[in-house]
Amino acid sequence: xxxxxxxxxxxxxxxxxxxxxxxxxxxxxxxxxxxxxxxxxxxxxxxxxxxxxxxxxxxxxxxxxxxxxxxxxxxxxxxxxxxxxxxxxxxxxxxxxxxxxxxxxxxxxxxxxxxxxxxxxxxxxxxxxxxxxxxxxxxxxxxxxxxxxxxxxxxxxxxxxxxxxxxxxxxxxxxxxxxxxxxxxxxxxxxxxxxxxxxxxxxxxxxxxxxxxxxxxxxxxxxxxxxxxxxxxxxxxxxxxxxxxxxxxxxxxxxxxxxxxxxxxxxxxxxxxxxxxxxxxxxxxxxxxxxxxxxxxxxxxxxxxxxxxxxxxxxxxxxxxxxxxxxxxxxxxxxxxxxxxxxxxxxxxxxxxxxxxxxxxxxxxxxxxxxxxxxxxxxxxxxxxxxxxxxxxxxxxxxxxxxxxxxxxxxxxxxxxxxxxxxxxxxxxxxxxxxxxxxxxxxxxxxxxxxxxxxxxxxxxxxxxxxxxxxxxxxxxxxxxxxxxxxxxxxxxxxxxxxxxxxxxxxxxxxxxxxxxxxxxxxxxxxxxxxxxxxxxxxxxxxxxxxxxxxxxxxxxxxxxxxxxxxxxxxxxxxxxxxxxxxxxxxxxxxxxxxxxxxxxxxxxxxxxxxxxxxxxxxxxxxxxxxxxxxxxxxxxxxxxxxxxxxxxxxxxx
RNA sequence: GCCAGCGUAGCUCAGUUGGUAGAGCAGCUGAUUCGUAAUCAGCAGGCCAGGAGUUCGAGUCUCCUCGCUGGCUCCA
Numbered sequence: 001x002x003x004x005x006x007x008x009x010x011x012x013x014x015x016x017x018x019x020x021x022x023x024x025x026x027x028x029x030x031x032x033x034x035x036x037x038x039x040x041x042x043x044x045x046x047x048x049x050x051x052x053x054x055x056x057x058x059x060x061x062x063x064x065x066x067x068x069x070x071x072x073x074x075x076x077x078x079x080x081x082x083x084x085x086x087x088x089x090x091x092x093x094x095x096x097x098x099x100x101x102x103x104x105x106x107x108x109x110x111x112x113x114x115x116x117x118x119x120x121x122x123x124x125x126x127x128x129x130x131x132x133x134x135x136x137x138x139x140x141x142x143x144x145x146x147x148x149x150x151x152x153x154x155x156x157x158x159x160x161x162x163x164x165x166x167x168x169x170x171x172x173x174x175x176x177x178x179x180x181x182x183x184x185x186x187x188x189x190x191x192x193x194x195x196x197x198x199x200x201x202x203x204x205x206x207x208x209x210x211x212x213x214x215x216x217x218x219x220x221x222x223x224x225x226x227x228x229x230x231x232x233x234x235x236x237x238x239x240x241x242x243x244x245x246x247x248x249x250x251x252x253x254x255x256x257x258x259x260x261x262x263x264x265x266x267x268x269x270x271x272x273x274x275x276x277x278x279x280x281x282x283x284x285x286x287x288x289x290x291x292x293x294x295x296x297x298x299x300x301x302x303x304x305x306x307x308x309x310x311x312x313x314x315x316x317x318x319x320x321x322x323x324x325x326x327x328x329x330x331x332x333x334x335x336x337x338x339x340x341x342x343x344x345x346x347x348x349x350x351x352x353x354x355x356x357x358x359x360x361x362x363x364x365x366x367x368x369x370x371x372x373x374x375x376x377x378x379x380x381x382x383x384x385x386x387x388x389x390x391x392x393x394x395x396x397x398x399x400x401x402x403x404x405x406x407x408x409x410x411x412x413x414x415x416x417x418x419x420x421x422x423x424x425x426x427x428x429x430x431x432x433x434x435x436x437x438x439x440x441x442x443x444x445x446x447x448x449x450x451x452x453x454x455x456x457x458x459x460x461x462x463x464x465x466x467x468x469x470x471x472x473x474x475x476x477x478x479x480x481x482x483x484x485x486x487x488x489x490x491x492x493x494x495x496x497x498x499x500x501x502x503x504x505x506x507x508x509x510x511x512x513x514x515x516x517x518x519x520x521x522x523x524x525x526x527x528x529x530x531x532x533x534x535x536x537x538x539x540x541x542x543x544x545x546x547x548x549x550x551x552x553x554x555x556x557x558x559x560x561x562x563x564x565x566x567x568x569x570x571x572x573x574x575x576x577x578x579x580x581x582x583x584x585x586x587x588x589x590x591x592x593x594x595x596x597x598x599x600x601x602x603x604x605x606x607x608x609x610x611x612x613x614x615x616x617x618x619x620x621x622x623x624x625x626x627x628x629x630x631x632x633x634x635x636x637x638x639x640x641x642x643x644x645x646x647x648x649x650x651x652x653x654x
Numbered sequence: 655g656c657c658a659g660c661g662u663a664g665c666u667c668a669g670u671u672g673g674u675a676g677a678g679c680a681g682c683u684g685a686u687u688c689g690u691a692a693u694c695a696g697c698a699g700g701c702c703a704g705g706a707g708u709u710c711g712a713g714u715c716u717c718c719u720c721g722c723u724g725g726c727u728c729c730a
Contacts, residue, residue, distance in 0.1 A: 108725095116658060205725030206657025213727045217657055220725070248723095252665075261703075261721050317730055336730065370655050370728065371721095379729080463730060482729080514730090551687045578687065586691035600689055612690060 022064070034064030035072050035195060035227075036188055067227035077102035079139065079190040080129075080199050080225040081109045086137075086181040087128035088221070091121075097183070098160040098209065098218060104478070105235065106224035110207055112160065117204045117219050125221065126201045136194030137179040141187055149173045152182060160209070198232035199225035245476040247529035248376040254534055254591060256525075256542075257377065266374045266381030268522055273542035276571070278521055280540055282362055285386050285518070292407060294360040294388055299340020301364060305330035307339055310495055316464070320368045337363035338514060341389040342496045350500040355510060356392035356400055362521070363387045377526030378481055384521045390513040391498065394439065397511050401447040401469075401486060404515050408471055408484045409451065411517055414638055417531065420472045420480065421455035423448065424462040431464060432490040440488035440511070441467040465491035476530040483519035483527065488512075535592040535614060539635040545595035545627075547574040547609065548584040557604045561597070561624055568628050589614060595631055 022034060065072045081100030084107075088095055092113055100109030111117075117125075144152075146165060152175070153161040161184045165173055176185045178193055190196060200223060207220040226232040243249070251257050256274030263269065270278060286296060302324060308314040313321065313335065322333040334340075341359040350357065364384045373379050390400050412419050423444055426437050444467055448455050455469070462468050471484035489512040492498075499507040518524040528536065538544050545565065547558045555576045562574040575584045581598065588596045597609035602621070609627055611619035622630070 119659075203724060204658065207726045208656080211727070213656070217726080219657080222725080259722090265721070313730070320728095320730085338730095367729080372655065372657095372726085373728065374722090465730080487730090548690085550689050553687075580687090580693060581689050583692055584690085589691055596690075598690065602689090610690085616690090618690075 035067045035190060036065040036075055068231065072227065073225075074102045075188055075190060076196065076227060077107040077225045078185075079193070080196055080223060081107040082139070082176065082178060082181065082183055082185070082189065083129050083132050083193050083196060084125060084201070084221060084223060085109050085111075085183065086132050086179060086193075087125050089181060091124055091128055094157075096158055096160055099164070106202065106222060108220050108222045110209070110218040110220045112209075112216060112218050116206070117221060119204070122201050122204060122221065129199070129201075132179065133193050133196050135179065136192050138192040139176055139178045139189040141174055141176055141189075143172055143174050146171050146173060149175060149184065153184070156182065196225065198227065198229045199223055200232060200236070239477070242476040245530045245533045246376075247378075247475075247526040250529050250534040251377070254529075256529075264381070265371065266369060266379070268377060268380055268382065274525070276542040277525060277536065277540055281518070281521065281525070282386075285362070286360075288407075288411075289358075289360040289388065292358075292403070294358040297341060297344055297359045297361050299334075299337060299343070299361065299363070301366075302331040302333050303339060305332050308332040311339055311492060312465075312495065317367075322366050322368060333366045334363070335365050335367045336514075337361050337365065337385065337387040338389050338492060338512070341391075342492060342498060342512075345391055345498055346496065350391075350510075352393060352500050352502045352508070355500055356390050356396050358388055358390045360386075360388040377522045378475065380520070380522050383523070385516050386518045386521065387514070387516050390515065391493070391510045392513070393500070393508070394511055397440065397488070397513070398443045398446055400513055401443055401488075402450055404486050404513070404517075405447050405451050405453070405469070408486075408517055409453070412471070412473075412484075415528065415531065415537075416638075417473055419483075421448065421453055422458045422461075422470045422472065423455055424458040424468050424470065425460060426467060427460045427462050427464060429464055430462070432466065436490045437467065440490070444469050444486070444488065463487055463489075465489045473527050473531075475527055481523060481527060483524055484517050485515065485519065487514040489514055535594075537635075537638050538594045538631065539638065541592075541594055542571060543573055543591065543593050544570050544631055544635075545572045545597055546588045546591075546593050547572065547597045547599055548581060548588065549574075549576055550581050550598065550600035552576070552578055553601065554599045554604050558599045561599065561609060564624050565628060565631070570628065570631050585612070594634065595627070597627065 022036070065075065067073075067076065078101065081102065085097045085100055088109070088111055089097070092111075094114065096112040098110040098112060100107065149165060150162055153159075164184060173184055174187060176183050176187060176189060178189075202222045202224055205220045205222065206217045208214075209216040209218050224232070224235060226235060251274070254273065255271050256277065257268050257270050259265070259268060289296065305314065305323065308321070314332070317335060321335050324331050324333065341361070344359065345357060362384055364382065366382050369379060369381050374381070390404075392400050423441075425441055430437075448469065458470075466488035468485055468487035470482050472480040473483050474480055493509055493512050498510055498512070500510055502508045528540075536542075547562050549555055549558045555574075558574045558576060562572050565572040575588070577584070581600075585596060585598075592614055594614050596612040596614070598612060599609055603609050606621055606623075608621050608623045610621050611627060611630070613619065619630070
């Protein structure tokens with residue numbers, strides 16, 4: 001039999017182990033870091049082979065899997081999980097293992113043990129793992145009948161593995177052995193434990209068995225592993241850097257917002273600079289909604305409880321709502337803005353000619369989120385949605401959804417965000433006819449296709465009243481946060497008896513689309529801060545420029561220059577303190593101010609300023625007019641960049 | 655809500671085996687008038703998250719509550 005490893009051709013005997021085949025292939029020196037191999041060209045695009053398994057006779061070509069490829073990293077990390085389980089079983093007799101997959105940037109394994117693991121345990125486990133690695137135990141694969149597998153796991157007391165097999169179904173299972181540890185596993189793995197070169201355990205956490213909060217809480221141990229030490233160190237360094245971009249840290253440093261135990265958890269308070277960012281963003285949004293044919297409306301923060309009963313929110317989300325009572329009347333503090341919008345719709349009879357009606361509200365809502373989920377600005381209890389409800393005819397649904405997706409596309413492009421789209425379909429608990437669901441899901445999917453954006457399908461993850469599209473952004477640590485969402489709703493128009501008069505003179509039921517673009521302003525600003533590491537684009541910066549004097553002799557001119565720029569609408573401060581220039585520069589730099597304008601005797605004489613950017617670049621002496629032109633150009637730059645569907649003309653001036 | 659960890663001055667942190675609270679930065683006062691990331695000196699600043707307990711004595715040990723952090727679950 002002949003095996004080809006990329007350019008290298010190796011002759012191996014039939015039935016030789018894959019590890020041996022790879023070793024021979026590698027002697028061609030083409031794939032120094034290959035850790036596994038794959039059979040290519042066998043019809044279904046190739047299968048991963050375990051290195052310890054014999055090469056099947058059908059094999060023609062072997063493709064190397066490089067250690068630093070996504071596939072290779074998965075193999076390394078999943079093998080690391082097995083090695084961790086091996087170590088844990090040695091250290092903690094009586095522990096039961098459950099599942100241990102590779103995940104983004106690492107791996108974990110869930111254990112059932114009599115007590116939680118401590119950070120000290122983590123160190124011991126890591127140490128024991130190093131021993132397992134140094135023992136260089138080969139991973140070997142066997143395919144056995146279910147009866148045989150059950151017998152073996154029963155003997156080891158591994159009841160979870162049996163439950164997994166029952167859930168998976170099937171008659172035969174592959175099991176992997178290294179040393180005395182046997183695990184139910186699909187594979188593949190490294191050839192042996194000694195091939196794991198760089199790993200680190202990071203933290204322990206509780207996790208429910210099968211992700212079900214009613215079931216056993218297990219101990220999850222997280223770790224990370226890479227092809228080599230250099231890559232591992234680089235990853236840990238990245239995490240350190242990411243921590244510096246944490247919006248909670250920057251929020252304090254830049255004096256944007258705060259939380260108070262006295263005010264209540266999840267209730268942000270906006271300081272002047274943070275509120276200025278919000279104001280600019282909100283102004284921008286109002287303009288963008290108006291130009292897209294939305295109407296701006298506003299409803300009250302509290303509405304009578306009966307209304308929430310009618311909408312179904314009282315039944316479904318009572319636990320997460322705040323209530324109050326006034327004059328013996330029960331009120332609910334709104335967790336959503338749609339009810340007011342529907343009441344506005346109902347104030348008159350609407351014709352088919354009036355639709356679609358798009359109502360936009362920067363609506364402050366309150367949701368009593370579970371205490372454990374709160375996270376800085378990214379998950380709060382009091383927040384403002386850039387919410388809109390589109391009430392339209394069924395035949396308009398598709399175009400309306402497409403319009404919203406394009407809107408989202410524009411905004412995300414403006415900020416240079418990468419985002420993920422998910423289409424969520426009908427959940428088990430839901431209301432509405434099959435026909436409605438199909439039509440709406442199809443409208444959402446068609447729109448996604450029309451716009452040509454890639455998306456994932458999240459089966460059964462829709463809201464109970466309709467399917468939806470979610471747009472997710474990443475924070476500094478690459479955790480995903482839902483921002484924009486587009487949801488179809490057949491229920492509320494029904495419950496509130498919304499109708500329009502059609503061409504035929506009859507009453508018809510409209511469809512309602514709930515949608516947010518930024519999502520919650522709070523969350524969006526949190527993600528923005530992390531995205532830009534606090535250095536916001538000039539149009540959004542609370543302070544666009546600061547004028548620094550070298551000595552007090554220039555204070556008069558500096559104040560004039562400040563007033564000149566302010567009169568043009570820019571947000572400018574003057575630092576007239578009796579401090580050294582270097583000190584003032586440092587402060588401005590730490591505050592991430594884009595334009596640092598230095599004024600000394602030379603500049604006063606020339607009637608200009610010396611421009612230093614936050615990048616450290618020095619643009620030299622510039623006139624005040626030239627300075628104003630530069631600030632403006634900087635404001636408009638993101639709007640002019642490619643990829644935008646509309647040309648904005650917005651400098652963020654307040 | 656669940657599991658674990660943490661909570662000392664506005665911020666970042668130190669605080670020996672339990673013996674009565676400390677630094678840097680920020681703030682205030684004064685001096686200094688200075689050219690692109692920290693001028694010097696002085697002053698002030700704390701119910702050690704809150705409560706209960708153990709102890710002659712608790713920032714240090716135990717329990718409860720609150721809050722924060724990392725996960726899990728949830729997210730209309």
